[in-house]
Amino acid sequence: MDKKKGTLHLRKGMLKYLVAALSVCLVLTGCGGTNGSNGGTNGSNEPANTNQGAANKTNDTSEKSTDTDKSSGEKVTIELWGWGGTFQTKYAEIVLKEFEKEHPNIKVKYTVDQGGTDKLTTLIAGGTPPDVAILDRFMVGQWAAKGSLENLQQFVDIDDEVSADDYYPGVWAEANYKDQLYALPMSTDNRAIYYNKTLMKEAGLDPEKPPVTITELDSMAEKIFKKTANGSGYEQVGFIPWMNQTYLYTQSWNFGGEWTKGDELTPNDPQIVKALEWMVGYAKKYDMAKINKFNDVMGKTGINPFWTGKVGFVVDGNWILNDLTSNAKVKPTFEWGVAPMPSADGYPQTTWAGGHSWVMPKGAKHPKEAWELLKFIGGYKGTLLWAKRADAGNDISAMPAVNDEMKISENPNLKVFVDLMPVAHYRPVTPVGQFLWDETFRVQGLALNGKGEPKKLLDEVKKNVDNELKKLESK
CATH class of the missing domain: 3.40.190.10 (Periplasmic binding protein-like II)
Incomplete structure (x- = not known):
């Protein structure tokens, strides 16, 4: 085997595997x-x-x-x-x-x-x-x-x-x-979308055709949401873009966002902003309070929300497949499948790995x-x-x-x-990786709860991570 170095390796490896990815x-x-x-x-x-x-x-x-x-x-x-x-x-x-x-x-x-x-x-x-x-x-x-x-x-x-x-x-x-x-x-590991074929069928959707684009996901999810009898919450949900493994990092890549440009960190990349705006759209349309109430109910089951049969689509990792054999509570009584995550129109389906x-x-x-x-x-x-x-x-x-x-x-x-x-994408290799990760969750929470606009919040993240880098460089 020929000996190679980091960057050259990566380029050659990418060429090799991107072909397979097509x-x-x-x-x-x-x-x-x-x-x-x-x-x-x-x-x-x-x-x-x-x-x-x-x-x-x-x-x-x-x-x-x-x-x-x-x-x-x-x-x-x-x-x-x-x-x-x-x-x-x-x-x-x-x-x-x-x-x-x-x-x-x-x-x-x-x-x-x-x-x-x-x-x-x-x-x-x-x-x-x-x-x-x-x-x-x-x-x-x-x-x-x-x-x-x-x-x-x-x-x-x-x-x-x-x-x-x-x-x-x-x-x-x-x-x-x-x-x-x-x-x-x-x-x-990496992430994909799990879909409930039974709920899709009940909503009049083709259970063998999971969503490929964000537009399709939004449309299908809307048909699956079902409120409780008194209308105070949800009996079942179509999709929640901050449940399980779907959060800003995940959706940023589905929208074609880039967290780095050369050596610069770019958490306020326009496509990342669009991803957060889309997430906020769900919080507004389906009422954050009602979604939180549903999540509280799911939390009391002691199992992954998807396996309750009350969630139409959820982004999660390959590891939850282990629940089927290692968790006695998980015995799905519905049909389900796994597919690549939907992406924004015009962008390829992708994932991220840890x-x-x-x-x-x-x-x-x-x-x-x-x-x-x-x-x-x-x-x-x-x-x-x-x-x-x-x-x-x-x-x-x-x-x-x-x-x-x-x-x-x-x-x-x-x-x-x-x-x-x-x-598969990966989180930025940077001295402030943990800080950036924490910042994204901080502003995600603020945005979803109506305490700031996505663009302004992500501009703030950009300023904060740049300042943190400067502190480290001055030491």
């Missing part, structure tokens, strides 16, 4: 969504409940040995910082055990994440970080900018085992900062050995081993070749998500 016709902190019971992420990209009583445990996956330099021929112990609970147990047995078989000179000490990113930041500042750690890919740019991660480009430049072409374009791009690699993708990654924290004591572990667990072998676990559910791998090997496209519902991966 056949499809056709997005806080992360991601994303593997099955939470396996130590993955939920729909908001927040880590799932990971400690599960194992916060103080470590798991050495080979026999005890002395820490010495690799060049001596003796074993070197490196520390991996990861989620606890079932993830720790299974990952050590399925992936790390195999790594140690192939690398007899390296022993992996598994340390359970205790205190999240705050604790990891403290360890890095104190000069005692683990050699490898799990990190929401959305945070890579921010951590790289503040000098908390080792630059992996130095290893990629002399190692032809890692190539951008092995990953989906957006997934690889999110692991890079200023054309330098700082992480290897671990997992990914997920986690493996990084080498700044100050890692054994960088060479850590790189060997990184390229195994973040590469084809480790990714495939993890994908083959019995309870992988509806996970999507960050590597097309692994998805092909697992034949996950044979699942028609999951195929929708896999086919969208080559065109």
